[in-house]
Amino acid sequence: AQxxxxxxxxxxxxxxxxxxxxxxxxxxxSPSLFWYVQHPNKGLQLLLKYTSAATLVKGINGFEAEFKKxxxxxxxxxxxxxxxxxxxxxxxxxxxxxxxxxxxxxxxLLVRP
Amino acid sequence: SxxxxxxxxxxxxxxxTSLTIQCQVDSxxxxxxxxxQQPGQSLTLIATANQGSExxxxxxxxxxxxxxxxxxxxxxxxxxxxxxxxxxxxxxCSGGTSQExxxxxxxxxLLVL
Numbered sequence: 001a002q003x004x005x006x007x008x009x010x011x012x013x014x015x016x017x018x019x020x021x022x023x024x025x026x027x028x029x030s031p032s033l034f035w036y037v038q039h040p041n042k043g044l045q046l047l048l049k050y051t052s053a054a055t056l057v058k059g060i061n062g063f064e065a066e067f068k069k070x071x072x073x074x075x076x077x078x079x080x081x082x083x084x085x086x087x088x089x090x091x092x093x094x095x096x097x098x099x100x101x102x103x104x105x106x107x108x109l110l111v112r113p
Numbered sequence: 114s115x116x117x118x119x120x121x122x123x124x125x126x127x128x129x130t131s132l133t134i135q136c137q138v139d140s141x142x143x144x145x146x147x148x149x150q151q152p153g154q155s156l157t158l159i160a161t162a163n164q165g166s167e168x169x170x171x172x173x174x175x176x177x178x179x180x181x182x183x184x185x186x187x188x189x190x191x192x193x194x195x196x197x198x199x200x201x202x203x204x205x206c207s208g209g210t211s212q213e214x215x216x217x218x219x220x221x222x223l224l225v226l
Contacts, residue, residue: 032213043205043219044156046114051213090155099144099209103156 002027002093004074006104014112019063019078021107023091026072032094033074034101035065039087047089050074061085086111115140115208117218125224126196133192134204134221141186142208146215147179150203162189162206196225 007022025031035047048059055067065076074091091104116139126132136145145162160168160181168181183189193200201224207215 034214036217044207044217046214046216049214094213099213099215100158100161101146101156101207101215105155 002031002095002102004033004091004093004102004104006089006091006107008107009105010108010110012110012112013081015083016080019076019081019085019109021076021089021091021109023074023076023104024072025074025091025093027093033065033067034092034094035059035063035074035076036090036092037087038090038106044090047076081109081111083111083113085109115142115210115216117206117208117216119206119218119221121221122219123222123224125226128197128225130196131192131194132196132221132223133190134206136189136191136206136218138187138208142210142216144209144215145183145189146207146209147181147189147191148205148207148217150205150220152202156205159191159204162191193223196223198225201225 003026005024030052033050036044037047038044047063048057050057050067058064063078089107093102118137120135147159148156150156158171159174160170162168162181162183164183180192203220203222205217205220207217209215
């Protein structure tokens with residue numbers, strides 16, 4: 001069965017410093033992986049997705065993630081945090097047989113001025 | 114991408130009543146799904162809405178409590194029946210494409226008193 005583990009429930013960074021949100025996955029086959037962001041009182045927005053093409057995936061708003069099969073990881077990074085990045089981030093794996101999405105527990109990103 | 118709208122955006126209901134949430138997609142999607150996000154929690158899939166037939170429910174969710182309709186490719190409804198305070202959550206619908214990407218609506222915030 002597919003699953004994802006987000007290793008940090010909260011991450012706090014200063015504005016202008018790098019962001020790292022960690023995600024490990026478990027899958028019996030080559031998975032499709034996603035990162036979604038949820039701003040307060042807003043819906044979910046797709047940041048980026050990995051579907052077995054390039055292992056380094058670039059998304060919106062300067063975010064990127066690297067698929068590392070040997071480490072079963074799909075960490076989300078951004079070189080320089082902005083105040084507007086403060087939100088909840090979800091790492092997600094797809095159950096390819098039925099397009100079912102399995103969500104991680106989420107990481108709340110706090111950006112300090 | 115698909116643009117997904119939901120209504121109502123929020124509601125306050127009395128226990129024992131029901132709430133029907135509507136989801137409209139602006140383009141044809143392969144799949145439609147309904148999720149629940151309990152306060153401070155991640156998203157949990159309730160069911161897959163199937164066009165013209167009964168929805169496919171996940172473990173722990175039943176049709177009597179969460180009846181779902183999908184009369185055409187771009188519209189679905191979720192009813193939360195016999196409401197109790199434990200049903201207070203955000204309910205989100207999503208539309209999935211053939212590339213496994215899902216786009217989410219803004220959610221419906223339900224408070225049950």
